[in-house]
Amino acid sequence: MLSKKIQAALAGSSAIRAMFVEGKELAAKVGAENVFDFSLGNPATPAPERLKQAMKDLLDTEDPLVLHGYMSNSGYEDVRETIAENLNRRFGTSFGWKNIVMTVGAAGGMNTVFKAILDPGDEVIVFAPFFGEYRSYAANFDASIVAVGPDYETFEPDLAAFRAAFTDKTKAVIINTPNNPTGVIYSDETMKKIAEILLGMEEAFKKDIYLISDEPYRELVYDGAKENFLTQYYHNTIVGYSFSKSLSLPGERIGYIAVPDTAADAENLLAGIEVANRTLGFVNAPSLVQKAVAACIDETTNLEFYDKNRRTLYEGLTGLGFTCVKPQGAFYLWLKSPVSDEADFVAAAKKYNLILVKGSAFGCGGYVRLAYCIPHEKIVRSLEAFAKLAAEYHLGA
Numbered sequence: 129m130l131s132k133k134i135q136a137a138l139a140g141s142s143a144i145r146a147m148f149v150e151g152k153e154l155a156a157k158v159g160a161e162n163v164f165d166f167s168l169g170n171p172a173t174p175a176p177e178r179l180k181q182a183m184k185d186l187l188d189t190e191d192p193l194v195l196h197g198y199m200s201n202s203g204y205e206d207v208r209e210t211i212a213e214n215l216n217r218r219f220g221t222s223f224g225w226k227n228i229v230m231t232v233g234a235a236g237g238m239n240t241v242f243k244a245i246l247d248p249g250d251e252v253i254v255f256a257p258f259f260g261e262y263r264s265y266a267a268n269f270d271a272s273i274v275a276v277g278p279d280y281e282t283f284e285p286d287l288a289a290f291r292a293a294f295t296d297k298t299k300a301v302i303i304n305t306p307n308n309p310t311g312v313i314y315s316d317e318t319m320k321k322i323a324e325i326l327l328g329m330e331e332a333f334k335k336d337i338y339l340i341s342d343e344p345y346r347e348l349v350y351d352g353a354k355e356n357f358l359t360q361y362y363h364n365t366i367v368g369y370s371f372s373k374s375l376s377l378p379g380e381r382i383g384y385i386a387v388p389d390t391a392a393d394a395e396n397l398l399a400g401i402e403v404a405n406r407t408l409g410f411v412n413a414p415s416l417v418q419k420a421v422a423a424c425i426d427e428t429t430n431l432e433f434y435d436k437n438r439r440t441l442y443e444g445l446t447g448l449g450f451t452c453v454k455p456q457g458a459f460y461l462w463l464k465s466p467v468s469d470e471a472d473f474v475a476a477a478k479k480y481n482l483i484l485v486k487g488s489a490f491g492c493g494g495y496v497r498l499a500y501c502i503p504h505e506k507i508v509r510s511l512e513a514f515a516k517l518a519a520e521y522h523l524g525a
Contacts, residue, residue: 137264150483158481164510165483166498169308169459171376173430173501179375182423186416196415201406202398203230203384203413207422211384214425219357223386227394229401230413233381234344234370238265239408241340241366241385244400246271250299252340255285257462257490257497259308259342271299275491283312283453283462287321294329300338301326303358306345306457309490309497311438313353313456323362336364336392344370344383345458347428350435353456363390366397371421373459376429382417434459437500437507444511449524459501462487466521470496476520480513 130138154163186195202208205225212223231237246252248270254262256275263273276290303322305314314322322339330337341358346369349355359365370383387398405412438455445452451464463484465473470493474484477496487495500507518524 133267136267150478154478154481154483163481163483164506164513165502166500166510167483167485169373169499169501171373171378171429171459171501172503173376173433175376176424176427176429178427179377179420179424182420183416186419186423190419195419199412199415200402201412202228202402204415204418204422207418208384210422210425211386215357215386218355219360221357221359221388223388226398227387227389229385229387229398229405230418231368231383231385231405232410232413233372233378234342234368234383235261235265236381236405236408236410236413237368237370237383237385238262238340238342239268240401240404240410241338241368242266242269242271243404243408244397245338246299249297251295251297253290253293253298253301254491255290255303255307257283257307257309257487257492257495258302259304260489260491262302274298278492283307283310284314284318285322287318287325290322291325291329294333294337296333296335298329298333298337300340302340302342304342305356305358306349306455308345308458309460309485309487310453310462311455311458311460312453312462313349313356319356319358319361326362326364330364338391339365341365341367343367344373347374348431348434348459349457350431350438351456359386359388359390363388364392366391374428375421375424377417377421380414380417382413382421384413433504434501437502437504440504440507441498441500441510444507445514447524448511448515448518450514450518459499461498461500463496463498465494465496466523468494470494473521477517480516482510482513482517 208225208228211228212225215221215223246269250271251274252266253274256277266273274293276293277286279286339362346355367386372378387394442454453462455461467473470486474486477484484496487493
């Protein structure tokens with residue numbers, strides 16, 4: 129018989145994946161070219177050519193027993209040094225290779241951090257709307273998520289609600305900017321206030337509280353926005369990163385954790401994350417891909433592709449009368465449902481072969497998420513379907 133934990137996980141299985149499956153089923157009926165599937169954040173640009181060449185070079189020149197063998201549970205030291213130097217050059221940090229742990233994507237990294245810091249009964253604060261899998265990651269270690277609602281004007285955190293969410297069980301806060309699902313980038317002012325509140329709560333509860341920065345979309349920013357690195361705001365910041373979006377490598381499962389020396393008990397924290405990497409069964413991040421991303425550390429995906437999709441979709445939808453949050457980063461658009469129960473709106477959209485994801489999957493009902501990482505011509509053709517959906521709700525009339 130299944131464990132109680134996995135039974136609960138099955139009952140709360142990912143709504144995003146469920147919509148992706150529905151999109152596949154619909155495509156089988158009406159043809160993939162006629163389905164406008166905005167469900168899954170799967171990159172739509174190819175990995176840089178340099179990465180493919182790096183893999184070929186590695187396979188041709190490296191000792192296969194080394195290239196495909198075990199290494200430290202934290203990853204290759206030369207790869208970690210390359211990443212540390214890249215961060216130092218770009219963000220003025222002072223990392224060394226010992227501050228970096230290579231992980232099996234951002235999700236693997238988040239779980240290693242949680243295993244290292246969480247005890248049963250601990251609480252992790254998240255800012256809604258948030259990536260729904262955070263709930264599962266915390267539950268893996270018998271901890272729980274405490275969701276803080278947004279300021280609905282800006283979709284940045286409601287700071288008064290954030291302050292009120294702390295208890296003596298609070299162990300960590302997760303922040304995700306650029307945000308999935310809204311595309312919002314938290315402002316410098318907001319980050320400073322979050323740091324101020326965190327410092328106050330550490331003092332009030334006489335304990336260390338970690339800020340875990342989940343950064344898979346760090347490089348995907350628009351309109352002149354600058355990439356940011358959150359260790360500048362708060363001493364107890366742990367950064368989790370994935371190359372899934374910046375290099376279009378989601379299936380390769382490669383990322384890292386960065387822990388600054390300013391973090392409480394940094395040396396033991398890093399040792400704990402390394403041990404967690406092993407005991408969770410990851411052992412180490414994939415060896416070939418570690419070396420390949422290090423060779424492509426300054427490469428990025430085709431940001432112009434996503435920016436074009438962003439502008440076309442946002443301008444098209446607002447022109448039809450929909451209310452949307454203009455994305456500042458990532459590749460998601462957050463659209464307000466014209467009816468209070470967004471499940472009805474999602475169901476109505478399916479009549480026009482539009483696959484959207486309910487906002488309740490992100491802890492914020494009344495909205496839907498669109499992942500615009502799809503071919504541009506699909507964005508353009510989807511607007512005709514959205515026009516029919518808008519007419520059904522008498523928008524723009």
